[in-house]
Amino acid sequence: MSILINKNSKIIVQGITGSEGSFHTQQMLNYGTNIVAGVTPGKGGQTVFEKIPVFDSVKDAKNETKANASIIFVPPKFAADAIIESAKQKINTIVCISEGIPVRDMIKAKQIVDDNNVNLIGPNCPGIITVDECKLGIMPGFIAKKGNIGVISKSGTLTYEAIDQLVKNNLGQTTALGIGGDPIIGTDMRKALQLFEDDDETKGIVLIGEIGGTMEIEAAKWAKDNATKPIVGFIAGQTAPPGRRMGHAGAIISGGDETAIAKMKIMKECGIHVCESPSNIGKKMKEVIEE
Amino acid sequence: MKIHEYQAKKILKNYEIPIQDGYTFTSIEKAEETIKKVEKDFNTTDFVVKAQIHAGGRGKGGGVKYSPNFDSALENARNILGMNLITPQTGKNGKLVNKVFITEAYDISKEYYVAITLDREKKKDVFMVSTEGGVNIEEVAKHTPEKITKIWVNPNTNLEKMDAEKLAVSLGFNDELKAEAVKIFIKLYKCYTEMDCTILEINPLIKSDSNEIIALDAKLNFDSNALYRHQDIISMRDLSEEDPMEIEANKFNLNYIKLDGNVGCMVNGAGLAMATMDIIKLSGGEPANFLDVGGAANAETIKNGFKIILKDKNVKAVLINIFGGIVRCDRVANGVVEAVNELGLKVPVVVRLEGTNAIEAKDILSKSNVKIIPADNFHDAALKVVKEVLK
Numbered sequence: 001m002s003i004l005i006n007k008n009s010k011i012i013v014q015g016i017t018g019s020e021g022s023f024h025t026q027q028m029l030n031y032g033t034n035i036v037a038g039v040t041p042g043k044g045g046q047t048v049f050e051k052i053p054v055f056d057s058v059k060d061a062k063n064e065t066k067a068n069a070s071i072i073f074v075p076p077k078f079a080a081d082a083i084i085e086s087a088k089q090k091i092n093t094i095v096c097i098s099e100g101i102p103v104r105d106m107i108k109a110k111q112i113v114d115d116n117n118v119n120l121i122g123p124n125c126p127g128i129i130t131v132d133e134c135k136l137g138i139m140p141g142f143i144a145k146k147g148n149i150g151v152i153s154k155s156g157t158l159t160y161e162a163i164d165q166l167v168k169n170n171l172g173q174t175t176a177l178g179i180g181g182d183p184i185i186g187t188d189m190r191k192a193l194q195l196f197e198d199d200d201e202t203k204g205i206v207l208i209g210e211i212g213g214t215m216e217i218e219a220a221k222w223a224k225d226n227a228t229k230p231i232v233g234f235i236a237g238q239t240a241p242p243g244r245r246m247g248h249a250g251a252i253i254s255g256g257d258e259t260a261i262a263k264m265k266i267m268k269e270c271g272i273h274v275c276e277s278p279s280n281i282g283k284k285m286k287e288v289i290e291e
Numbered sequence: 292m293k294i295h296e297y298q299a300k301k302i303l304k305n306y307e308i309p310i311q312d313g314y315t316f317t318s319i320e321k322a323e324e325t326i327k328k329v330e331k332d333f334n335t336t337d338f339v340v341k342a343q344i345h346a347g348g349r350g351k352g353g354g355v356k357y358s359p360n361f362d363s364a365l366e367n368a369r370n371i372l373g374m375n376l377i378t379p380q381t382g383k384n385g386k387l388v389n390k391v392f393i394t395e396a397y398d399i400s401k402e403y404y405v406a407i408t409l410d411r412e413k414k415k416d417v418f419m420v421s422t423e424g425g426v427n428i429e430e431v432a433k434h435t436p437e438k439i440t441k442i443w444v445n446p447n448t449n450l451e452k453m454d455a456e457k458l459a460v461s462l463g464f465n466d467e468l469k470a471e472a473v474k475i476f477i478k479l480y481k482c483y484t485e486m487d488c489t490i491l492e493i494n495p496l497i498k499s500d501s502n503e504i505i506a507l508d509a510k511l512n513f514d515s516n517a518l519y520r521h522q523d524i525i526s527m528r529d530l531s532e533e534d535p536m537e538i539e540a541n542k543f544n545l546n547y548i549k550l551d552g553n554v555g556c557m558v559n560g561a562g563l564a565m566a567t568m569d570i571i572k573l574s575g576g577e578p579a580n581f582l583d584v585g586g587a588a589n590a591e592t593i594k595n596g597f598k599i600i601l602k603d604k605n606v607k608a609v610l611i612n613i614f615g616g617i618v619r620c621d622r623v624a625n626g627v628v629e630a631v632n633e634l635g636l637k638v639p640v641v642v643r644l645e646g647t648n649a650i651e652a653k654d655i656l657s658k659s660n661v662k663i664i665p666a667d668n669f670h671d672a673a674l675k676v677v678k679e680v681l682k
Contacts, residue, residue, distance in 0.1 A: 077519065100516045102514050102520075103409060103516070104484060104517060105517075107416075140616040140617075140646055140647050154562060156560045156563075157614045157616065158560065158562035159562075160616055161566070165669075181562070184409075208562070211565070213411045214411070215411075234566075236565035237569070239565075239578055240568070277569070277570055278569060279668065279669040
């Protein structure tokens, strides 16, 4: 078991003929990911990587290959439309790597994703990896090892850091999920926690957040009432200067406190094992899982 | 991206939203002529003289002055242009006022607060109004949140008339003024969405003695990811309002924010960069900056990063923390060697490389003649760099 994707997932790469798309398609194929089709409007009919057919639309690709997951590498101007296209075709898991999508475009795309009841990961994220089965993203696959820990993170390289620390403490992973750092994302922390909670193979969960927004707090409150598995948490940005990213109106909605310190306090109160230092994530998980 | 009040008002005017209007000047010789022009074009005898800087709380710092006549407007204009304005939002060093906005003055009967922004939790826009205008709205939110009325707007639609009416009624508007407020709110939301704003804030919106509703101030921030479809907004960018080092870092596609500490850091990825700042602090040091070299770092990027960090004279040591995914550590190592050879090494540099091609990278560094301090892991790197600073 794992969450969202596994070795049987049939994958479409949207933007497969672009430079990013083709580079990472090769990397994903090397990892053993089951890529069944590519989509680039106007380039339908070609074959790339010797065996992967390219289609003009997600609709055509899905009809021909019965694909159920997709990964998006298209420029930010067009990325929201790419998400909407897959959502309308009921592609079950959609991963959007693209960075720099306007917020207004994402609000629209998010609504359509929800209306069609599909899972979106990202945008602006490293993607998702189910160890030794399927990599739907840009993370270095070789650092992960098969095991029982689920990883959820807003950040790319900090996810790698967490995976590396787990491995050095002899803890492998089921699935690692980079949910993205944009203001509007598909799968949030609460939903990701629930997916790992429902996965029998996952025995512990690492949850890495950042300053800004209140997603970590929502997730922690959900975990307090629902999670049975140990959760190790960290929030990046304890030293970040206030107000650099967020305007004043933004802070009003939540009642003001989106700082790392405030989030860590609430997480602790909700029973999450919070690390003060980002270098203690692996060690802390080792301690709590052996209890 | 931020713009000035006078620019924000120009945009609101395009949407037919009633504003307190006026003209700007940047050199003192133009002050007289500007005030006279405002007097004539807006048929007014009293004025407000307003400093134009990218920070709020200007009134508290003495950057906004009511002027009952021409002479007092001229005197205030002379005092404000070129002043170093310190407000609760500028930091202790304040900001130099390069531009002054002379506007018509209104007799205020009541002040209101109006803002639209994104509610990240609900994934909808939130339209907020309050009868407590002209004051620090954060205080209102903290102590009397019931005085703020919020309406969430369904994406893909406009602000519904019914919702706009609820907002207007909550501010106590009746009859004709209610109809006028509804029109204004619908137009404000249209402006907010069409211009890709992240914040639209009017504080205060006023009811004048002659029963007009007027936007007395305006703050618009824009989604930088959407600027490609707004050339007009890009042209409003005022580089003099931005940190010169951050502008330079932007040219190299580096995401740099200067801080007050003495440990420079260079990291790939924003989350790891923040975590690196945190661990420096936890180890007893103070980070000098945030620097994310991004997902495509190579020798050139590292060199540029070094140049930016070393321009900060407070920096006593540098920590390079790279977790290679797409970024290959061997390329980073080559960049470090090149940069050190070219720029000379004035401060100790601790390097921690992990991930893709980390072994090759360590080999490159150990065979080179540059004196860097290698670190085995994240924690070790932080301890070593702090030790150097404290020497």
